[in-house]
Amino acid sequence: MRRLLHTLRSVLLPEGDLATRSVRSGAWELGLNLGTRGLELVVLVVLARLLTPADFGLIGIALLTFGGVNRLTRLGLDEALIYNADEDVDRYLDTAWTLSVVRGCALGAFIFLVAPVVAGVFGEPRAADVIRGIALVPVITGLRNPAALYFVKELQFHRQFVYRFSGSFVDFGVALAFALAFRSVWALVFGYLAGEATRLLASYLLHSYRPALRPDRALATEMLGYGKWITANNGLAFLLGKGDDVFVGWYLSATALGLYQVAFRTASAPATEVTKTISNVLFSTYAKLQGDDAALRRTFVRTMQLVSVVSFPMAVGIVVVAPAFIEGVLGPQWLPATGAMQLLAVYGLLVSLTAAFHQIWKALGRPDYVTRVGTVRLVALALVIVPATAAFGITGTAAAVAGVYVFVALPVDLFLMHRLIGVGPRRLAAEVAVPFTASVGMAATTLLVRASVAGVPAVVELVLLVAVGGASYAVLLVGLDRRFSWGLRGNLRVVSGAFGRSG
Template identity: 25%
Template sequence: MSLREKVVNSGTWNAGGKFVQLLSSLLITTILAKLLSPDDFGLIGIATVYIGLITEVTTIGFGSAIIPELKTSQIQLSSLFWLNFATNTFAFLLIFFISSFLAAFNNVQTLEPLLQLVSIKILLSTLHRMHRKLLEKELQFKSLAKIDIAAAIISGLSGITMAFTGFGVFSLAGQALTLEIVYIIFTRIYCKWIPGFHFSLPEIRPIIKFALQMKGSRIVQYFSRNIDFILLSKLLDVTSFGLYSFAYRIMYFPVKQISYVFIEILFPAFSKIQDTPVKIREGYLRSLHFLALITAPLMTAIALFATPIISMLWGEKWIGLSGVLPIFAFIGLVQSLDFIANAVFPALKRADILLRVLFIRTLLVVIALFSGARYGLQGIAAAILVAVFWGAAVSQFYLKKVISMKITDVFYHLAGPLAGSSCMILYYYSASHFFPENTTTGPYGLMTCVFIIYGAIIWIYDRKKVNFVWESFMKSRSSGGK
C-alpha cells in the first residue's frame, strides 16, 4: 500500500473514531452540565491550568520525538520511557506539595484536594504515552480509534455516576483519572512493547536534542493557548471563569478532535517524505481543504444558533454563554485550520520555526487579553479572535518559506468551505429578517436549511475534490490495507 493510501485509510479510521468520541463526549458534557454548576467547571478549569503549566515546564515529553526517527532500538525506547517517568514523577510531587499555596493564591480552599487528586493523572499518563506514540508512528489509527472511543465512554460514565451521587467538582476529577486508566489498559492490548530495565544516555542524546527543541515550542504553545486561563482564573470570579472555561471547552474540544485527526496522521506521514517539500505542500493543502469542509459549517452553525443550542443542551443556568459562544466558534474555526501547520514544521525538523511562530501567537494573545479585558467576557473573546487570525497569518508566512506555498493556493483550497459558510450566514439573516414570525420550522428547521445550502455550495465548488478522496478511500479498502 502506498503512503497516500495508508494516510487516507488511517484518516478514515481516525476520523471515524474521533467522530464517535466527539458525539459521546458532547452527550457526556451535556449531562454533566445539567448536573453540575458553572462554579464546578470553573474550579476544574483552574486546576487544569496549574497542572498543565507545571507539567509542561518540568517534563520533556519524548513521545513525539520518536516519530521522525526512522528506526528506534529497544534500548532507546526503554531509556526514553524511564526518563519520561522520572520527570513526570517530579511534576506530580511538585504539584502535590504546592497545592495549598495555589489554593491560597486563588482564595479557593477546595482547590487544594482537587489539585492533589487530579495530579495523579500525570503519573498515569507515563504508562501509556510511549505506547500510543509507537502506534501513531506505524499509522495504526484503527487501534487508536478503538482506544479513544472506549476511554471517552467509560470515563464519561464514571464522571456522570459520581455527579449523580453528589461528588460535585470531584466527579470531573474522577472522569480525568478514569480516562488515563482506560488508556493504560487498552494501549497495552494493542501495543505489545514492554520497556526494559536499562538506561543509556548516549543512545538517546540525539533524540533528547530534538525533544528539547520541540519542548520549547510546546511550552510556548501551552502559553499561547492558556495565557488567558492563567490570567482570567485570578481576575474573574469562579462563576464567570466557569462560563468562560466551559465555552472554551465546548469550542476547543471539537476543534481538537477534528484537527488532531489530521495532525496525528500528517506528522508521521510528512516525516517519511521530509526530503520532498512539494509532496508535503500538496498534502498540507488537501488536508487544509478537507478540514475546512468539516469545521466551517460546524462552527458557523454554533455561532448562528448559540442561544437555542444552550437552552436545549445545557439549560438556563448556562444562558450567560449566549454572547460569548458565537465568538468562540469563529476562534475555533481559525484555530482548527491553523493547527495543521503544527505538523509541518516538526516533520521538516524545523522546530525552531515552530517555536518562533508560537512565541508570536502568544504575544498576540497577551496583547488581546489586556485590550479586551475592560469590555468583559465578550470583549476578551473578540480580542482573542483578532489575535488568532493574525497568528494564522504568521503561520502562513513561514509555511511559504519552508514549502514554497503561495497564499493564493490557500484561498483556492478554502474557497468552497468559505463560500458555503458565507451562504449559511446570508440565508440565516435573510430568513430571520423577512420571516421573523415564522414558527412553523423554528430554529431547528432553519438549522437544517442552512446545512442543506452549505452542502449544495460544496457540491458546486468541490465535487471533484470530494470524489478524489472518496476514490482514494475505496482504493485503499480494496487493497486490503490496515
C-alpha cells in the first residue's frame, strides 16, 4: 500500500521539470473542468425538466448582472502576481487581499441596490429578488485567501483541483436537493452561494498564509499597472461573451434568454473544457518561458495539436446530435434552441483553438493585444447582432456571434501570432488538418446512421450516434496519423512520459 501511494504521488503531483509539471497540471485542470461540467450538466438536465425557459431566464438575468459588474471591475491582481518573475510574492498578498475585500463589499452593495432597476430594464420584476440573492457572491469571493494564486503560479494544480472542485461539488448537491424538493429557480441561487462559501473555506485550509488588512500604496500601484489591461480585457470578455445574452434578454424576452443560455452552456463544451485548461495552465507555463522564442513556438504548436484532437470532434459531434440531445434529454420545450446550439458549437470550437494565442500575448507582456482584438470584434458584433436577431431570433444571434469570430477576429489573431512568434496560418492549418479531416469523416458516418434509425426514441438515437461517432473518429484519427505521420503518437508519448517520470 505504501508503494502504491508513493507511485500515485509521483505520477499525479505536478513536480519535475517545467514540461512535466505543465502536462500533469493540465491533466488536473482538465479533470477539474470535466468534473465541474459533468455536475453542471446533471443539474441542467434535471432543472430543464422541472423548470421553464422563463425560469432559466430569471437566473440568467441575475448572473448577467453579477458577471457584468464583476468583469468590468476586475483588478487583475492574480494575473499580475503570476506574471511577476519572483517566485515568492508574499509581500504583495496583504495589499491584494485588502483591495479584494473592499472591492467585494462594494460590488455586493451596488448589485443589491440596482437589482430593481436591472429587473425593470429586462421587464422581469421577479428577477429583483434573485439578483439580490446573488449580491452575496462578490462579498464571499472577496474574502478568499489571496495565497490561492500560488496553486496556479507554481503549477500546483492538484491543490487547485481540490480548491475549485470542492465548491462545484457542494454547489451541485445543494442545487439538486433544493430543485427536487421545491422546483424553484432559487435552487441555482442557493447552490451558487454554497459553492462559493465552500471555496472560501478551502482557500484557507489548503494554504497556511493568513492575510491582513495592510495595504501598501506602492505595491498596489505596481499590481494595478499590469492589471489595468486585465481589467480592460475582462470587460471586453464580458461584453463579447455575455453581451449577446444581455441583448437577447432585453430585445426578445426572458424565455428567449433561457433558451439561448442553455444552448450556449451545452454547445460551448470545447471552449469551456479545453479553453479553461489552456488558460489556467499555459499562462503560467508561457510566463516561465519568457525570452526563449524557440521553446515558446514548440510548446504552442504541440498545444494546438493536442487541443484540436479534442475540440474538433466535440464541436462536430454537438452539431450532429443536437436535435436528439434536446428532444431526448432536455425535453421538447427546448427544441427552439436547436439552431443556436449548433452554431454556438462552431463558435466554441474556434474559441478553444485560439485560447493559447491570448495566453502567449499576456505571458509576453502584451495583454493589450487581447484588448485591441476584442474591441474590433465588439464593434463588428454590435453592427450585425440587431438585424440578425430581428430576422431569425436566437438563431440569428448565434450566427452573428460565430460569424464575427470567423470573419473578423480570427484573421487578426492569426496575423498577430505570426508577427509575435513567427507561426503563421499555413503552419497552424497543417497542425489541425488531421483531426479536422477525421471529424468530417465522423460527421458523415453519424449522419448516415441518423438517417437509418429515423423514428427510434430520441434517447436511443443519441446513444447510438455518440457511440458510432466516437468509434469512427478514433479509427479515422489513428489511420490518418499513421498515413501522414502527423505526430499524434509523439504527443501522446510526451503526455504519458510526464506521468511516468517521478518528481
